[in-house]
Amino acid sequence: MTDIARLAGVHVSTVSRALAGSPLVEAGKRRRIVQLAREHGYVVNPVARSLRLQRTQMVSVAIPLQHEAGQPLTDPFFVAMLGHLAEAITQRGYGLNLQKVVLPTHEWLAEIIASGRSDGVVVIGQSTEHDTLQQVAAAYLPLVVWGAQIPGQRYCTVGSDNPGGARAAVRHLLKAGRRRIVFLGDPTGPELRQRYEGYERALREAPRGTAPPRRVSAHLTPDAAYTAVCECLRAGDRFDAVFAASDVIAISAIRALVNEGRAVPQEVAVVGFDDISLAAHTTPSLTTIRQDVEQGARTLVDLLFRRMEGEETPSVVLPAELIVRESAPG
Amino acid sequence: MTDIARLAGVHVSTVSRALAGSPLVEAGKRRRIVQLAREHGYVVNPVARSLRLQRTQMVSVAIPLQHEAGQPLTDPFFVAMLGHLAEAITQRGYGLNLQKVVLPTHEWLAEIIASGRSDGVVVIGQSTEHDTLQQVAAAYLPLVVWGAQIPGQRYCTVGSDNPGGARAAVRHLLKAGRRRIVFLGDPTGPELRQRYEGYERALREAPRGTAPPRRVSAHLTPDAAYTAVCECLRAGDRFDAVFAASDVIAISAIRALVNEGRAVPQEVAVVGFDDISLAAHTTPSLTTIRQDVEQGARTLVDLLFRRMEGEETPSVVLPAELIVRESAPG
DNA sequence: ATGAAAGCGCTAACAA
DNA sequence: TTGTTAGCGCTTTCAT
Numbered sequence: 001m002t003d004i005a006r007l008a009g010v011h012v013s014t015v016s017r018a019l020a021g022s023p024l025v026e027a028g029k030r031r032r033i034v035q036l037a038r039e040h041g042y043v044v045n046p047v048a049r050s051l052r053l054q055r056t057q058m059v060s061v062a063i064p065l066q067h068e069a070g071q072p073l074t075d076p077f078f079v080a081m082l083g084h085l086a087e088a089i090t091q092r093g094y095g096l097n098l099q100k101v102v103l104p105t106h107e108w109l110a111e112i113i114a115s116g117r118s119d120g121v122v123v124i125g126q127s128t129e130h131d132t133l134q135q136v137a138a139a140y141l142p143l144v145v146w147g148a149q150i151p152g153q154r155y156c157t158v159g160s161d162n163p164g165g166a167r168a169a170v171r172h173l174l175k176a177g178r179r180r181i182v183f184l185g186d187p188t189g190p191e192l193r194q195r196y197e198g199y200e201r202a203l204r205e206a207p208r209g210t211a212p213p214r215r216v217s218a219h220l221t222p223d224a225a226y227t228a229v230c231e232c233l234r235a236g237d238r239f240d241a242v243f244a245a246s247d248v249i250a251i252s253a254i255r256a257l258v259n260e261g262r263a264v265p266q267e268v269a270v271v272g273f274d275d276i277s278l279a280a281h282t283t284p285s286l287t288t289i290r291q292d293v294e295q296g297a298r299t300l301v302d303l304l305f306r307r308m309e310g311e312e313t314p315s316v317v318l319p320a321e322l323i324v325r326e327s328a329p330g
Numbered sequence: 331m332t333d334i335a336r337l338a339g340v341h342v343s344t345v346s347r348a349l350a351g352s353p354l355v356e357a358g359k360r361r362r363i364v365q366l367a368r369e370h371g372y373v374v375n376p377v378a379r380s381l382r383l384q385r386t387q388m389v390s391v392a393i394p395l396q397h398e399a400g401q402p403l404t405d406p407f408f409v410a411m412l413g414h415l416a417e418a419i420t421q422r423g424y425g426l427n428l429q430k431v432v433l434p435t436h437e438w439l440a441e442i443i444a445s446g447r448s449d450g451v452v453v454i455g456q457s458t459e460h461d462t463l464q465q466v467a468a469a470y471l472p473l474v475v476w477g478a479q480i481p482g483q484r485y486c487t488v489g490s491d492n493p494g495g496a497r498a499a500v501r502h503l504l505k506a507g508r509r510r511i512v513f514l515g516d517p518t519g520p521e522l523r524q525r526y527e528g529y530e531r532a533l534r535e536a537p538r539g540t541a542p543p544r545r546v547s548a549h550l551t552p553d554a555a556y557t558a559v560c561e562c563l564r565a566g567d568r569f570d571a572v573f574a575a576s577d578v579i580a581i582s583a584i585r586a587l588v589n590e591g592r593a594v595p596q597e598v599a600v601v602g603f604d605d606i607s608l609a610a611h612t613t614p615s616l617t618t619i620r621q622d623v624e625q626g627a628r629t630l631v632d633l634l635f636r637r638m639e640g641e642e643t644p645s646v647v648l649p650a651e652l653i654v655r656e657s658a659p660g
Numbered sequence: 661a662t663g664a665a666a667g668c669g670c671t672a673a674c675a676a
Numbered sequence: 677t678t679g680t681t682a683g684c685g686c687t688t689t690c691a692t
Contacts, residue, residue, distance in 0.1 A: 043444045047380045048669030073413030083403030086430040098426045100416040114373045222611040252611045281552040281582045378685030381668050
């Protein structure tokens with residue numbers, strides 16, 4: 001900037017003002033300075049700017065992942081969320097600082113905040129970190145979390161209507177005449193727990209003769225789900241429908257079923273959760289509960305910026321919609 | 331830091347040294363200071379540190395995306411790459427600054443660099459930006475690119491053996507007796523172009539009676555590929571195998587084929603490219619060319635850090651391996 | 661082994 | 677309207 005000032009024959013402060021578009025500096029001079037800066041490929045140093053302004057124009061996006069579950073950063077839903085967050089954050093002229101958090105880690109959130117690398121934090125997925133979030137949120141406002149809303153929660157979440165979505169999925173299966181519906185997935189973390197609860201509730205409301213809730217445990221990875229379903233089938237388990245906690249494991253479940261000689265959807269219907277972009281394109285295509293990632297991301301960012309301004313924002317629950325496709329026709 | 335200094339009854343410079351683990355400061359005092367910092371949840375301000383040190387401990391990861399192609403940041407391969415990059419970068423104590431670049435944008439790379447937000451840049455995918463990269467690389471060393479190696483290229487790439495992988499895919503199909511093999515995808519960008527070239531070459535080397543190269547154009551999105559394959563079938567096109575430029579479009583192709591009444595793999599075999607995590611779990615599971623994302627990411631980061639130290643590193647081509655599954659059995 | 665002081669590049673309160 | 681100046685929080689050279 002000193003260089004530009006010298007070239008323009010003015011003081012740095014004038015350059016600073018000109019580049020900030022201040023009306024204080026004479027229009028002609030301002031244009032000349034801006035032009036000069038462009039010619040020389042000069043852009044203001046955001047580090048120095050941040051130090052001076054005490055704000056970084058950065059948002060941290062933290063993704064807590066269970067190490068033991070081997071959960072990679074490749075879950076398509078999280079990733080779609082990340083993409084849309086990048087979009088929304090960039091649109092506001094902010095940068096995105098990506099933090100992959102491998103649990104269990106001590107004080108990960110406090111450290112992200114204390115480091116001052118960002119003006120606000122988005123956490124994608126509560127995972128098992130409800131307590132951490134509770135604690136940190138007490139003293140730090142600009143924090144929003146994608147996830148489930150939990151009674152007594154003190155932090156701000158945006159998330160889908162997990163129980164409602166799950167219930168809609170199971171009711172759809174019941175209406176199609178299915179009576180032995182298993183839940184595939186591990187209800188670790190509030191979101192999946194709520195999906196399980198929705199599943200249970202729908203079964204409680206089911207016609208007589210419907211089999212009671214039954215869970216097939218599996219981490220949210222393709223391999224885990226595949227293995228779990230195979231074992232279950234070989235153990236002679238009988239069911240005519242699967243409600244999977246996510247699309248990724250629903251797809252694995254279909255493969256396991258077909259490989260073990262069960263026709264999908266004729267013998268076993270499958271419903272997933274998320275509506276990832278591939279869901280419409282698998283064979284058979286996947287009946288699922290859509291979470292609107294794009295709106296979710298926009299809402300998260302919107303709330304975050306309001307919190308960055310000091311506003312106390314409430315949590316938001318977005319509708320989750322049943323999408324009927326081939327794996328569980330109507 | 332001033333606070334910690336006051337609490338410890340020493341000068342800030344001593345605290346700075348202590349926290350940096352300098353041997354200059356007396357061991358006992360150092361421990362006391364470190365302890366004090368931890369108790370008070372103090373961590374050094376990386377912004378101030380960056381300004382002073384003239385390095386940010388940050389790496390920018392830029393993902394150029396074609397706007398017109400509607401290509402989202404959700405391509406599973408890119409995303410897996412991003413995850414592994416996050417891993418490798420974090421391991422070295424650096425942060426990751428994610429930049430989604432929507433093309434065409436003017437000077438995107440120059441701006442990322444000039445902004446000084448990071449000490450090095452990883453670009454995932456050359457896309458149509460070969461010229462930009464050539465130009466920038468002339469004056470900026472700490473830059474690595476995931477993509478194809480191009481004759482006359484002046485920047486450092488890491489990428490798979492695209493022609494070799496494509497050739498292996500087509501030879502596999504030929505060996506299985508397929509003679510009318512179409513290429514599905516749009517060879518925009520060097521990587522896909524090289525895959526197409528490998529396809530062409532394998533066909534030139536094919537037995538007599540093999541149909542000549544034939545391309546079905548489609549952007550790398552599920553919808554585009556689905557539509558393209560359907561139209562092609564309805565137009566009465568005849569083929570017994572598809573080599574798709576990516577797994578995502580291979581999966582869509584399978585769905586289109588099945589929906590139009592073609593058995594996969596009996597009537598039409600399908601081979602993809604990437605080996606995304608879902609490829610093993612679709613129905614039928616996908617024969618594909620594996621790109622080793624993890625090694626790719628590690629190599630990129632390794633080369634980047636060497637470049638950040640001033641070393642001129644050469645480009646690297648990684649092997650691409652044929653994985654035979656159900657969609658195109660041996 | 662520790663303290664004093666300068667300065668990284670920028671912005672803004674104040675002065676002119 | 678522009679310039680002067682102080683200071684954001686840190687590291688490091690120099691002096692002690």
